Amino acid sequence: MAMFLPLIFLISFFSFASFSSPATDTLAPSDTLRDGQTLVSAGGVFELGFFIDSFSGRHYLGIWLRADATKVVWVDRDNPILDSSGMLQILSGNLVLTDGRQVPLLVNLGSLATLTTNTCAILLDTGNFVLQETETGTTIWQSFDIPSDTYLPGMKLGLFGLNRSQLSFHILISWASPQNPDRGLFTLSIDRNNTKQLLVRRKDGAKMEIGFWNGNGIRFIFENSSGNMYNFSFQSNANEAFYTFNASKNYDLVWFVMNYTGNLDRYFMVDGKISSMSHALCEDSAGGNTGSCFSSIPSKCDNGASFSQVHGLLPSTSNTSGSLNMLITDCETFCKNNCSCTAFASVQSGQTGSGCQLYYGSKQDLLKIIEKREGLIYIRGGAPSDAKKWKLWLAVVVPLASLLVLILISISCFLRWRKRLKEEQTRQGAIINSDRVRLFHLSPSHHEVRGANNMELGIHKDQELPLFSFSTITTATNYFAEANKLGEGGYGPVYKGKLLVEGQEIAVKRLSKVSRQGSKEFKNEVSVICKLQHRNLVRLLGCCVEAEESILIYEYMPNRSLDSFIFDSTKQVLLDWRRRINIIDGIAQGLLYLHKYSRLRIIHCDLKTSNILLDSDMNPKISDFGMARIFGDNDTRGKTSRVVGTFGYMSPEYAMHGLFSEKSDVFSYGVILLEIISGEKNIAFFEADHSLNLLSKAWNLWKEGSSMDLMDPTLGASCSSSEVIRCIQMGLLCVQERAMDRPTMSDVVSLLSNQSFALPLPKEPAFLSQLSSTYADSSSGRQRHYSQNDITISEEHGR
Known part of the structure; x- marks a missing residue:
């Protein structure tokens, strides 16, 4: 099937498909809804189409307010689309999504239509997307039965099928982050043991009662009364128990959102203008926002959840993610809850507004490569500030000053030991360094002569690589056994091997004595590839330069070459x-x-x-x-x-x-x-x-x-x-x-x-x-x- 034309545009945190399409609220069996086209409810309140998660680049089928496309009220989380080729249509009576993979994805998987049923799908002004029989109007499936993070008027939140063996839960699940609609850390549901209570549960198992039915209405912990904004009702019988609500006549629309931070946000719209109020969920029986509050999971990361400021800019490396459309506070929350995230920084662009960069590499490496320019970087666990460096310097200098006499006395002994060490290195032709593992680089050579005489072993700042002994390589390859030979190229033969200590499989590339390549190519390959890190480049693990041998050790590729x-x-x-x-x-x-x-x-x-x-x-x-x-x-x-x-x-x-x-x-x-x-x-x-x-x-x-x-x-x-x-x-x-x-x-x-x-x-x-x-x-x-x-x-x- 031919690929469909993608059309993408950016908003605050997400990109939504907003190309004009016929103003219709109904998807008929003969229709297709492609990326860039939308359904609009009859009253123009809600819009259904595809939007883009700017964090992962995936496309989702969703419903949002037409007055503000950033307010996504429903998303099909189970069927993300990989690219802009997504298409929604009705096949055999069911709602089916397809993309470039050409694999049909059922939207109404839990409530399937029969093959002979004639159906259509309608987007209502309530925000409910309904698949129904065309002739009778009987509902087969509706989006209200699988809410995401938004509680709309008329939506039922509760337990269903209590008299059956399999229960059905209608719950709210927060987004993973402001950009990522995947299931997040928090859920809002009724309590199974006491269905009159509303609970928020956190992913680590913690839970909090945030509301209860007092016989006349719902009482939330963050307010003394519901005021005149909305009217809740509670129903319970042998088959089901649920809450539902409707907005008062003074408001066009009222709805609730289970925020990814653990707060419960309340939105209301009057004359097309949207306002909101965020409620921290706190243990306070008297109401109000005091007491122990329910928020994101406490950090379990080794370096904690505190961040210290360092002046500079994050470098552009393979360990730095692309810019994300989020505020610096949201960026901190995202990094705090991901233990792999070492640091984050705010970025500004005149075209895209504020954004965020995340760094996932080593903190020690980051401190060495920070770009000394105007900006702030927030590093997990803290980084040495100038004051800390000064205290550290004093802590080192003072003891050294007191031991200066002893150092002067021992320095001659040290020099004699150093001299003996260098003599031993010369005799054995090896490099010994007590501070770190010796690494090597190759010296320039004007001739293609192989052998250790053309190789200078030492340390070079930009060119470091583990050095293997020839005996290690012969053991790993069973003395270059013919059965382990993978092939042979212009450089020489390549053998499969296995390191005894680590048990790691390796590919050993041995420079042939009759090879068309020589020490120049050997040096060139080492100098180039040891600086490269990418998932589509083979990884060089080390080398061996001993006697007349020049050997490169790579990660083993089981499927060999293309x-x-x-x-x-x-x-x-x-x-x-x-x-x-x-x-x-x-x-x-x-x-x-x-x-x-x-x-x-x-x-x-x-x-x-x-x-x-x-x-x-x-x-x-x-x-x-x-x-x-x-x-x-x-x-x-x-x-x-x-x-x-x-x-x-x-x-x-x-x-x-x-x-x-x-x-x-x-x-x-x-x-x-x-x-x-x-x-x-x-x-x-x-x-x-x-x-x-x-x-x-x-x-x-x-x-x-x-x-x-x-x-x-x-x-x-x-x-x-x-x-x-x-x-x-x-x-x-x-x-x-x-x-x-x-x-x-x-x-x-x-x-x-x-x-x-x-x-x-x-x-x-x-x-x-x-x-x-x-x-x-x-x-x-x-x-x-x-x-x-x-x-x-x-x-x-x-x-």
């Missing part, structure tokens, strides 16, 4: 369309991180299917950074006299002229995208005349309007043609011959996630297979030899 699936006729069927889309998106996210969000801007320069590894859940991880290039913040393009890469994936400007940029990786990504869709190798696909590769085939089919002929036949009915054609067009945009015509990875990620945006028309791609197998560069006198064995490309230099 090419082992898409180019294998027996494994292709394991990758359905959803998995392939997830892989396509994951690779794009990893590249976007390398190009834009990592500590260093990285150009991979050797992106191919064999360098995309798959974890146990088939999530892609980019690997092999031996040929990667590091860019400065102001660099846009580089040039090299040493062109190394894999034929079929290299951009023409890199293969022919040694020019590389972010667009070089974009080209490689486009080739991979087309290979994932087709199941064919670009380099291995040739027609009888040896002139037509996968790129040219995709281009010709697209021009003829037959792009679906490129699709891997094993995908069958698991995909929609519109998605496949859009992805093929995206691939063609990425492999255009001129680098300036290709999109950036930011553009690719945006276009992949927003199906409503029209893609530009691609220009003719680079058909590298049509080039001569040898290309002479007249300007440099160099000659490159292109390998057609899917391994590497190398070049020769004249002396």
Whole structure:
């Protein structure tokens, strides 16, 4: 089924669909309600449609006041929609939600219509959404039976089915946060043991009586009387016991909300204007807001729930969440109740207003990387203030001053011990550091000579990595047993291993003595990947530099590389369309991180299917950074006299002229995208005349309007043609011959996630297979030899 056009706009805390649609209150079997369309009750009081949770990005079916769309009175919590392709319709008499996953979600799951029942759904001016029989008007299901956090006039709050084996509860459940409509910490219901009482329960088991029936009306703990705003009634019999209420004639509407903080909020509307009053629930039999109050769960976090102020700004790292549309007080509540949250800060934007940033990393790391600019950061458990630092300094200096004489006497002994230690280090060729585990970096080398003589072991601030002994690696791989060999690439063989102490499975990459790569690539891969952290990048666990061995230790990927699936006729069927889309998106996210969000801007320069590894859940991880290039913040393009890469994936400007940029990786990504869709190798696909590769085939089919002929036949009915054609067009945009015509990875990620945006028309791609197998560069006198064995490309230099 084709994807639907999403339409999103921001409000205070949420984004609601507000595009104009026919002013109707009824959904008939022939109608569909899509994201951006709404139902409006007959009197124009309430509106039903899809809104966006700005915290998670999920879409929900909900009902809100038309006078103020921020006042959501009902939400279908059980059926969140992943994107803007949501659609509500009546199928076989029932309310059914669908989205891009094409999985039907029943809204009225607890009260299903029969297959022969003719039904329609109506949004009433009471805020009740009712599914009823068209001819008789009999109610089959209504939203009032599954309230969220809002208690509206006419809604019944209580117990039903008391004379049956299975009870039905109508209760209010607070939102998880101002942005998140998931079930929160607090519930409002009647007491099962004493149905005349209203109770608020907290997630940790605590409860409080907040109201009771006195025979004439309800008495709340926060007021002496209900005044003339609303009239409650209580009914109880053998089958049911419930409260309901209606607003007095002086008010257009009155309603209650179980707040996510534990307060009970009361709203009332007069002449279209809305006012509110928040009531803290406190133990005070005389009424009023004093005594022990019922609020959020006390913090059980190790660092407590107190926060201290530090001047500065939160850094933009992988541990910092995006900006949220919430006030600083709400931000504190959210962070306080999430023990993983280390710190929070308020942010201001002229376009989006106030917001919030949350930090989930180590507090010690945060204190080192705080940006010294104007702003305030609130750190859990406190951070050393200037006064505390001064006291700490005094506490250290005073004892040291009193022991100064002893230190001077012992310093000569220390120097002698230090000298002996350095001599021992020289003899053993090892590094010993009593303060921390020794880490290493590789020294520059002008020659591809392997061995410890070319490696300088030491400590470097920005390049730290655990160092494994060769004996540990041989034990883990059973002495590099052939049975543990996973494969072999340009670097050398890769083995599966298992560390004896931790029991962790690892992948061991051993530099071969006949490898086309050497210490430069080894150093490059270590220097690049140890700075990177992203879920779509393979994680480097450590290395071994001993004698003539140069070994890298990675996390083990049980499903190995992408090419082992898409180019294998027996494994292709394991990758359905959803998995392939997830892989396509994951690779794009990893590249976007390398190009834009990592500590260093990285150009991979050797992106191919064999360098995309798959974890146990088939999530892609980019690997092999031996040929990667590091860019400065102001660099846009580089040039090299040493062109190394894999034929079929290299951009023409890199293969022919040694020019590389972010667009070089974009080209490689486009080739991979087309290979994932087709199941064919670009380099291995040739027609009888040896002139037509996968790129040219995709281009010709697209021009003829037959792009679906490129699709891997094993995908069958698991995909929609519109998605496949859009992805093929995206691939063609990425492999255009001129680098300036290709999109950036930011553009690719945006276009992949927003199906409503029209893609530009691609220009003719680079058909590298049509080039001569040898290309002479007249300007440099160099000659490159292109390998057609899917391994590497190398070049020769004249002396």
